[in-house]
Structure formats: structure tokens, C-alpha cells
Amino acid sequence: MPYCERMDDHPLRRALPLILLSGLCFSTLDATAKYLVRDHTLLLVVWARYVGQMLIVTPISWHRAGPSFWRTNHLRMQLARSLCLVVATLSFFGALRYVPLAEGSAITFLAPMFAIALSGPILGEKPTRARWIAVVGGFVGILILVRPGSAVFHPATGFLVLAAIANAVYQLLTRRLPNDSQATTLFYSGLMGTLVLTVLLPVTGTTPTAFTVRDGIFLVMLGAFAGLGHWALTSAFLRAPASMIAPFTYMQMVWATLYGFLVFDQLPDALSALGMAVIVASGVLLLLHERRLTGTMSKDASR
Template sequence: MDTDHPLRHALPPLLFAGVCFATLDATAKYLVVEHTLFVVVWARYAGQMLVVTPIAWHQRGHGFWRTKHLRMQLARSLCLVIATMCFFGSLRFLPLAEATAITFLAPMFAIVLSKAVLGEVPTMSRWISAIAGFIGILLLARPGSAVFQPAAALLVLAAISNAMYQLLTRKLPNDTPHTTLFYSGLVGTVALSAMVPFTPFPVSFSYTDVFFLVLLGTLAGLGHGMLIGAFVRAPASLLAPFMYIQMLWATLYGYLVFGHLPDKVSALGMAIIVASGVGLVVHERRLRGSAG
């Protein structure tokens, strides 16, 4: 296969998805300072459902919601809700760039959990990548750093939940991407909406609050939609290294909006996490190419 052709068509939506997700995270960090975590997470999932449901319906017809793996879809989507709540909760206390970098450890945790979930035995190169990623997180969460506080535990839990979400997604070979996208938002929307009557909401919202809460859900829907579009056009192994560009956007938002830049040691930790992920993807692509 000529990899230039699929990459040329898949890269624009993938990069746009990264911008959406980085903007989503910056918006969430802004909102959780003034609003409860529940309100912010609920707005994120409710908005995503409003965006992705018409897309899935248009692409797959009225049966877009049918799945052959309902329990698996519900379980993976619940993992995504837990990851979102932990990540957004941590953003009230932690810098955006470093928090984003730690969540990118999800593929490393997926390596560790792959045998228990999928029955796969990790290769030596995968273990090396996971260890390198762990070294990166130690540099980020070292004593005296901005991440060295209890809220960092939420980021680790978010990364583990995201890893489970990724592994369970791989066990859905018979469901279309648009069906999977629909369920990714459904569980969070239904579960959180059911709790709305029992959760205190602010008496009133300002126009600014309403704008950013709507923006939150819109960005989630657009980001996931673009991500699905990218992976439909090109293999995941080809696109994975470009997903780390999102950290550049997170760093930029962290500086422009919140006035924070990672120090040199934290930047080194972030670079190690990126290098371990990209290096593993490139290595495994070469192995598959030589095997073919």
C-alpha cells in the first residue's frame, strides 16, 4: 500500500481532532474552577451526543445503534466516563500540559494490561516502551514539581481507565466505527443525566458559562467524529505518532490561557513519554513491514 495516499487524506481530520481535544481540555480546566465536576462532565457528554448521533444516523441509517457486543460497548464507554471524570477533576489543581502528557501513558498501561484483557503477551520492545514512559512520569511527578500532589493520582487512574477503554475497543471487530462512536457518548449521557435531579446545579448561568458548556460538548463531538474519520481513512499504526502533536497544543493553551510553562525537567519527562510512544509505533510498523 502506498502510505502517502491514506496519510494525505487522514492527517487533516486527525490534526483537527487534536486541536479539538486540546481546546476541550483547556475549556474544561477553565470551567472546573467555577463549576462542579459533575456539571462539566455532564455538559461534555450531553453535547457529544447531540453532535455524533446525527452523524452516526446519516452514515449507518436508522439501525446505527445496533451492536453485537452490547456489554462490551457499555463497559468500554464506562471506562471512558471514569477517565474523563478523573482527568477533568485533576485539571482544577494541575497544569494542562503536564496533565495531558500523563494521560498519554494510556498506551503504556495498555501494554501492561494486554495479557489480562486480550491474552496477548507483550514483546520486549513494548516492555521497554512502557518502562521509558514510566521514567517520563517519574520526572513529571518528582518532588517539587507542579505535578507532585495528590491530584496526580487521578491522572494515573485516568490513564489506566483510558487504557482499558482502548483494549476493550479492540474487542469490537464487528461493530462499525460510527456505532462505537455513538455508544462512547451514550453511556456518559444517560448515566449522568439520570443523576441530574439529585445533583445541585447553579441557580443561574451567565452567558459566558452557557457558551463554554455548549462549546465543551461540541468540541467532544467534533473531535471524536474527526478521529473516527481519520482512522477510517488510514491504519492506526500510521496515524498514532501524529496524535502526540496534541501535547504541543496543550502546552500552548497552558501558557496563553493559564500562564504556565513546564520547567526543563518536566519538559524532558514529556519528551520521553512522546519518544517512547512514537518509537514503539515506528518499531512495530517496521516489524510488520519486514514480516510482510
């Protein structure tokens, strides 16, 4: 399907609302998780997130690809990728119990930088100088954030870095699935989290004995925002090139900062805001470089 059927129908016009909606959903998901992990076990919160995602994305995948939507040419790769997402979620939600939402979200945006560093051993790629500059810039930002006396100068920050690394591997493995449809990949994204955590909950004894109506509402919200966010994100990338819409994913930082202030009364100080800005700027510059590089390769291929 072409990105644009008419010359006056710019792809961003259709994709931008979806990518902004996905960022709002994921930030709302993170804020809800931070609220829930204060009173509930981490496994329960993460389980609710994945079950909700599967309940929403499975019918969507079926609708897009038909009854064989679950068939894949790379089962091990799909399961490994899905497991990476579980590790990222467990690490991120676990860290949110101790660190502010905005700063925690900023650190996870290091994932593209980690992906560059890991692209050599995983994909056999040789990063360009501009990519390495973006990596260095991202790590400068995290050093500003994780400084003595800051809100994220806490051992839990290590789990945020682990979440970013797991997300980076998740992204790289996604690039190794060229023969699977996006509907199939969307389905497998939440499969391991649903299966593994459904088994672990009764085994570890983390199933709640007392459950309030409010608890149920928030856990349902958790799954709903996860599923809706993944649907919106996938739909956006179906409607416009990744290089065009990826920079708008950083709008998620705005939502995270607002939720941190309005719900948890947490606002980044000046230096933390600077560190967050450095990380976001490094990511945006990296995306612009990738867009320029892709455009240059396309021109060369057409000659």
C-alpha cells in the first residue's frame, strides 16, 4: 500500500494523530503503572498490562492477516523479541516505584543509542560517525540526570538502563523479521508476557486475595492503554515512513512530565531538565541523520 494515494494527501496528516495518540497512551500507561506498583506486586501490574494488550491486538491482527495471523517464519526470533519486551517492562515498572516518571522515561529513550552500539554484534552493521556522536550525546544526558543528589541518583536507575538495553535489542530483533507481517509481529509482541506471567502469578503467590473496584478499574485501564498504544503506533507506521514520524515519539516526554507533576507532584529541576533535553536532542538528531541517510541511499539506487 503506498504511503500517499494523492499528491495533496500528505502521509503525516494521517499518521501524526496516531503517533501522538500512542505517546499519550504509553505515558498514561506508565503513570498508571507507577500508581499501581505502590500498592500491588510488580508481576501483577505487568501481567495486567500484557493481558490487556493481547485482548486488543489479537482481534486486530486477525482482522488484518486472517486466521493464519499467528503463523511466523521466525518463531524463535519472535519469542526472543517478545521476551525482551517483557524484561524491559518489568525493569521499567519496577524502577518507577523509586524514581520520578519524567526522568525515568527520559532514560528509556536511550534505547536507539544502545541499538546503535549493539547493531554491530547483532546485525553486523558498522555505525557511522554521526551515529556515534548521537550515542555519546545521549550518555552525556544520562550523566547529567544521574548525578549525586538528583532524583534519579538511586540504585533503581540501573533497571532503567536495563529497560533501555532490552528495548534496543527488541528493536534490533524486529529488523530481523522481514518476512513476517506487521500483524503477526504485533501479535507476538505481547505473547511471552501474557504466557510467562500467567504461569508465574499463581506459582509465586502474587495473586491478590483482596481486590477493590478501584484496583480493578486501574488494572483494566493499564491493559487498555497498552493495547490501544500499540495499535496506534503500528497504524501510524503503516501510514507514513518511520523517518518522518519517529521524531514525534519524543512528545511522550511532555506527557510524562505533565503526569509526573499533576499526579505525583514531581517536577524535574533545572539540571535534570537539561539532561532530558540532551537525551531528546541526541535522539532527534539521530533520527534526522537516519532520514537523510535513507534519502541519499534512495537517490543513489534510482540512478
